[in-house]
Amino acid sequence: MSSPFDQITIDGESNFEESDISLLETLDHVLNRGLVIAGEITISVADIDLIFIGLNVLVSSVEKANEVLRERQRSHLTSESGT
Amino acid sequence: MKFYPYCLVGQPVELSELLRGVDGREILQRAVGTLTAVLSEWDDKKVDLTRENVLRHDAVVRQVLEEVTPLPFRFGHLVTPDQLASYVDSKSETLQSKLQHLRNCVEMSVKIIWNREIDLAGPPPEAQPIQNAGKGAAFLMSKRAEIQAEASNSTEVAAIANWLKSETAGLVRDELVVLRPAERLVVSASFLVDRSVLWAYKKRTALFEKERSDLHFLTSGPWPPYSFSNNDLEFKTHLGVS
Numbered sequence: 001m002s003s004p005f006d007q008i009t010i011d012g013e014s015n016f017e018e019s020d021i022s023l024l025e026t027l028d029h030v031l032n033r034g035l036v037i038a039g040e041i042t043i044s045v046a047d048i049d050l051i052f053i054g055l056n057v058l059v060s061s062v063e064k065a066n067e068v069l070r071e072r073q074r075s076h077l078t079s080e081s082g083t
Numbered sequence: 084m085k086f087y088p089y090c091l092v093g094q095p096v097e098l099s100e101l102l103r104g105v106d107g108r109e110i111l112q113r114a115v116g117t118l119t120a121v122l123s124e125w126d127d128k129k130v131d132l133t134r135e136n137v138l139r140h141d142a143v144v145r146q147v148l149e150e151v152t153p154l155p156f157r158f159g160h161l162v163t164p165d166q167l168a169s170y171v172d173s174k175s176e177t178l179q180s181k182l183q184h185l186r187n188c189v190e191m192s193v194k195i196i197w198n199r200e201i202d203l204a205g206p207p208p209e210a211q212p213i214q215n216a217g218k219g220a221a222f223l224m225s226k227r228a229e230i231q232a233e234a235s236n237s238t239e240v241a242a243i244a245n246w247l248k249s250e251t252a253g254l255v256r257d258e259l260v261v262l263r264p265a266e267r268l269v270v271s272a273s274f275l276v277d278r279s280v281l282w283a284y285k286k287r288t289a290l291f292e293k294e295r296s297d298l299h300f301l302t303s304g305p306w307p308p309y310s311f312s313n314n315d316l317e318f319k320t321h322l323g324v325s
Contacts, residue, residue, distance in 0.1 A: 030158045
């Protein structure tokens with residue numbers, strides 16, 4: 001069976017890199033869905049900045065991520081111009 | 084000692100010895116009640132939410148999916164052997180029933196983006212403010228127009244969802260369709276598709292773009308059936324799911 005990354009198709013205009021979409025789709029499935037043993041999720045946020053995470057709240061919609069990506073881009077531009 | 088569980092299956096599966104899980108850990112299989120849990124042994128440290136770990140979690144479940152359809156766990160669980168045994172024991176019937184329901188299936192995802200202009204700027208012609216109307220009346224009329232626009236959006240998004248369901252009918256065993264009329268990503272759908280008709284499903288969805296040029300589609304899969312594994316008794320973390 002092939003990876004879903006090979007199967008992802010996006011039509012129309014998109015501001016996303018395909019790798020962003022792949023990661024978002026994976027996050028949407030792996031973090032948002034699946035069996036849960038209540039109260040036993042123990043994670044610490046490290047290097048993923050495409051999502052906001054709380055124990056019960058995960059945001060991984062394309063629309064929300066779009067905002068985050070734009071914000072990240074702005075931050076990078078600001079920090080670059082400040083150096 | 085704790086376990087980091089990836090998924091549950093009906094019986095042990097054959098996995099590559101090279102496969103490594105979250106945090107690079109070895110993949111083990113343990114009998115838990117009538118089921119088998121695919122897991123890694125863990126110590127007391129937390130599970131780092133990193134890109135690599137998320138992909139490793141999915142890679143383990145995906146390799147199991149190559150052989151048999153599992154019940155995937157959400158990323159980030161740490162349980163003691165007793166907690167896992169208690170969980171499986173207390174939900175044994177439900178879990179077996181879910182495995183039966185998912186047998187030989189994969190999950191396919193369709194997200195629909197509708198780039199329509201939501202006209203909330205002004206009220207419809209019939210609701211134009213009466214001349215010399217006060218600020219309060221103008222506010223109420225504007226609010227009424229906003230509500231009417233939202234209702235109209237909901238109707239149109241429901242129609243899009245119904246179209247999607249009718250297009251996939253006969254090719255899916257189960258479906259979960261979430262509507263978000265207030266957003267641009269208006270429909271998020273997951274379909275449970277039998278592997279024997281996966282080719283026909285893909286052929287069908289490949290035509291969506293042609294048939295509905297007013298919409299944008301993001302299709303992906305096959306996935307392990309993450310969306311169809313939730314137990315009704317378990318809490319949900321979907322944001323925007325009503």
